[in-house]
Amino acid sequence: MSLVVFILIDGVRPDAIEAANCPHLIRLLRRSAFTLKATSVLPSITLPCHMSIFHSVPPARHGVTTNDWQPMARPLPGLVEQAHAAGRRCAFFHNWEPLRNLNAPGSLTFSYFRDNVYSDPDGDRIIAEAAARYITTDQPDFVFVYLGTVDTAGHRHGWMSSEYLAQLERVDGALGTLLAALPADSAILLQSDHGGHERTHGSDSPEDMTIPWLVAGPGIRRDYPIKSRVSLLDTAPTLARLLGISPHREWEGRCVEEIFEEAL
Numbered sequence: 671m672s673l674v675v676f677i678l679i680d681g682v683r684p685d686a687i688e689a690a691n692c693p694h695l696i697r698l699l700r701r702s703a704f705t706l707k708a709t710s711v712l713p714s715i716t717l718p719c720h721m722s723i724f725h726s727v728p729p730a731r732h733g734v735t736t737n738d739w740q741p742m743a744r745p746l747p748g749l750v751e752q753a754h755a756a757g758r759r760c761a762f763f764h765n766w767e768p769l770r771n772l773n774a775p776g777s778l779t780f781s782y783f784r785d786n787v788y789s790d791p792d793g794d795r796i797i798a799e800a801a802a803r804y805i806t807t808d809q810p811d812f813v814f815v816y817l818g819t820v821d822t823a824g825h826r827h828g829w830m831s832s833e834y835l836a837q838l839e840r841v842d843g844a845l846g847t848l849l850a851a852l853p854a855d856s857a858i859l860l861q862s863d864h865g866g867h868e869r870t871h872g873s874d875s876p877e878d879m880t881i882p883w884l885v886a887g888p889g890i891r892r893d894y895p896i897k898s899r900v901s902l903l904d905t906a907p908t909l910a911r912l913l914g915i916s917p918h919r920e921w922e923g924r925c926v927e928e929i930f931e932e933a934l
């Protein structure tokens with residue numbers, strides 16, 4: 671079975687990809703089925719978004735509406751729990767601590783966290799290099815790589831500021847390192863969690879709610895603009911398909927069938 675890699679670059683607006691010079695991201699986009707008009711969830715805040723990404727339900731259902739995590743009132747399995755139950759080896763690499771709560775205890779094979787998202791402009795490179803090493807030496811089935819420094823730059827300097835765009839260019843280098851380490855037959859899903867405006871995000875404005883979403887790999891259409899509407903609720907069902915596992919019946923998103931060369 672080939673590796674499935676899920677890369678999330680926090681706080682990237684689709685128009686930032688065009689405004690910055692990010693050759694690795696553009697090259698990946700060119701070999702992807704992609705949309706630059708996918709939608710986030712409300713509130714468009716990091717932890718609620720990630721809970722929705724991994725559990726395929728909106729914040730109103732999972733109940734995490736701020737960056738302070740709390741247990742779900744009515745728990746449901748997320749992508750990692752489904753994958754673990756099906757015998758898949760899952761690993762997380764991240765530099766924002768609250769993401770530790772995304773998965774049930776015991777469901778990850780490996781987890782790597784370094785607290786550098788506010789302190790080190792090259793923090794994402796450390797995360798990407800750790801993921802690249804692990805992928806090379808172990809045989810994971812699913813790897814999540816979270817890169818958080820672009821969002822930090824947005825909060826400090828403003829979304830679409832020169833500093834914000836420069837940070838995206840820096841992270842593009844880290845992305846290149848990671849992509850170069852992947853086996854050729856890997857499937858890659860890359861997205862953001864939300865956009866931003868001024869020095870914040872969380873609202874229902876298009877600047878906050880619109881995100882890039884793309885998938886590349888064997889059997890995936892290349893340089894293909896996705897026509898249907900994509901929500902970040904669709905990420906877990908799509909990753910489940912790529913992993914060859916079943917979505918949970920309570921998930922509310924759907925696999926984006928259109929990305930596949932052959933209708934399944």
Ligand SMILES: [Zn+2]
Binds near residue numbers: 680681717821863864
């Ligand atoms: Zn975020």
